[in-house]
Amino acid sequence: MAVGARSGHDEPEKRADEAIGDDVTGDDVTDDERAHDDDGAAAGRSGRSPKKPRSFWKELPLLIGIALVLALLIKTFLVQAFSIPSESMMNTLQRGDRVLVDKLTPWFGSEPERGEVVVFHDPGGWLEGQETPEPNVVQKFLSFIGLMPSAEEKDLIKRVIAVGGDTVSCKEGGKVVLNGVALDETSYLYPGSVPCQDSFGPIKVPEGRIWVMGDNRQNSLDSRFHQQLPGGGTVANDQVVGRAVVIAWPVTRWATLPVPDIFDQPGLNKAAAAAPLGAASLAAALPLVLWRRKKRTAGHTAE
Numbered sequence: 531m532a533v534g535a536r537s538g539h540d541e542p543e544k545r546a547d548e549a550i551g552d553d554v555t556g557d558d559v560t561d562d563e564r565a566h567d568d569d570g571a572a573a574g575r576s577g578r579s580p581k582k583p584r585s586f587w588k589e590l591p592l593l594i595g596i597a598l599v600l601a602l603l604i605k606t607f608l609v610q611a612f613s614i615p616s617e618s619m620m621n622t623l624q625r626g627d628r629v630l631v632d633k634l635t636p637w638f639g640s641e642p643e644r645g646e647v648v649v650f651h652d653p654g655g656w657l658e659g660q661e662t663p664e665p666n667v668v669q670k671f672l673s674f675i676g677l678m679p680s681a682e683e684k685d686l687i688k689r690v691i692a693v694g695g696d697t698v699s700c701k702e703g704g705k706v707v708l709n710g711v712a713l714d715e716t717s718y719l720y721p722g723s724v725p726c727q728d729s730f731g732p733i734k735v736p737e738g739r740i741w742v743m744g745d746n747r748q749n750s751l752d753s754r755f756h757q758q759l760p761g762g763g764t765v766a767n768d769q770v771v772g773r774a775v776v777i778a779w780p781v782t783r784w785a786t787l788p789v790p791d792i793f794d795q796p797g798l799n800k801a802a803a804a805a806p807l808g809a810a811s812l813a814a815a816l817p818l819v820l821w822r823r824k825k826r827t828a829g830h831t832a833e
Contacts, residue, residue: 608632608633608634609630609631609632609633609634609772609775610630610631610633610771610772611628611629611630611631611778612628612629612631612649612685612687612774613626613627613628614626614627614628614629614687616749617746617749618687618688618744618745618746618749618750618751618752619647619687619688619689619744619745619746619750620720620745620746620749621720621721621745621746622647622689622718622745622787623647623687623745623774623777624783626780627777627779627780627783628777628778628779628780629647629649629687629774629775629776629777629778629787630774630775630776630778631649631771631772631773631774631775632772632773632774632775633771633772634772635772635773636770636772641693641767642690642693642740642767642770642773643690643693643789643793644690644691644692644693644696644708644789644793644798645689645690645789645790645792645793646689646690646773646774646789647687647688647689647690647773647774647787648687648688648689648690648740648742648770648771648772648773648774649685649686649687649770649771649772649773649774650685650686650687650688650742650765650769650770650771651684651685651686651769651771652684652685652686653756653759653760653761653765653766653769654759654760655756655759656686656751656756656759657684657686685771687774688742688743688744688750688752688753689718689742689743689744689745690740690741690742691706691708691713691741691742691743691753692708692733692735692740692741693735693739693740693741694735694736694737694738694739694740694767695734695735695737696708696709696734696735696741696798697709697710697731697732697733697734697735698731698732698733698735698741699729699730699731699732699733700725700726700729700730700731701726701729702726702727702728702729703724703726703727704725704726705725706725706726706743707731707732708798709797709798709799710797711795711797711798713725713792714792715790715792717790717791717792718745718790719745719746719747720745720746720747720748720749723745723746723747723748724747724748725747726747726754727747727748728754730754730757733757733762733763735764736761736764738766738767738768739761739764739765739766739767740764740765740767740770741753741763741764741765742765753765773787774787775787
């Protein structure tokens with residue numbers, strides 16, 4: 531009975547020792563290899579081979595295509611780079627500067643405001659007779675997708691001085707007068723440049739249009755010199771590409787292009803609003819004047 535009881539306990543202990551020995555001294559197989567074997571077995575059972583990662587060179591054309599599409603969308607709807615070809619906006623902008631133009635806000639109904647530096651399409655005749663660079667095919671393509679400054683020949687860049695409803699004028703050697711307020715433009719005019727070398731105005735800017743001038747007044751063919759053209763030197767708002775917001779290149783000239791403080795004067799808006807108010811008052815008073823005149827005429831006839 532004692533032997534039987536002993537042998538009944540020895541066999542389970544032996545099996546346990548064998549299991550432990552297999553775990554410790556058996557073949558050296560890692561968990562990763564077991565998982566790989568399991569995956570291979572599973573693939574074999576399903577009849578499919580393991581999926582291989584796609585080659586980098588096969589993905590590269592797709593990545594390039596996505597990048598080009600994104601660049602085109604950004605250039606079309608968000609920002610676009612433009613190169614400064616002349617000295618008409620010195621010292622604010624110098625020849626060769628690259629500026630980034632905000633094209634997003636006009637999509638939401640934003641219109642040009644006084645003091646902004648804007649890029650606009652040639653309204654017609656402004657660039658007539660001027661030489662323009664002829665870009666090659668590669669430059670045209672890169673410009674088209676927005677990876678290079680615009681190669682568009684018919685774009686100009688100036689500062690907005692007056693908007694629709696404003697009245698602007700200047701006497702030779704004097705200051706520009708906007709809605710009856712003389713502007714102190716020394717913060718952005720080219721050193722030594724006078725606000726206007728020839729008199730013009732007063733000019734009432736039509737609604738939906740702007741009056742633009744360069745910061746280098748003695749070297750800028752702006753609104754002053756195109757008054758004989760349709761629009762009287764003004765530019766339609768829908769011809770404006772967008773507002774130049776930053777100088778992006780060269781890095782040594784990186785800077786934003788804010789609106790000068792002089793255009794925030796409250797007097798400018800009050801003066802602009804005075805003209806419509808006066809016209810409205812005149813229109814309201816006209817019937818009363820006619821009625822009194824008619825009454826007086828009737829009185830003289832009766833006599």
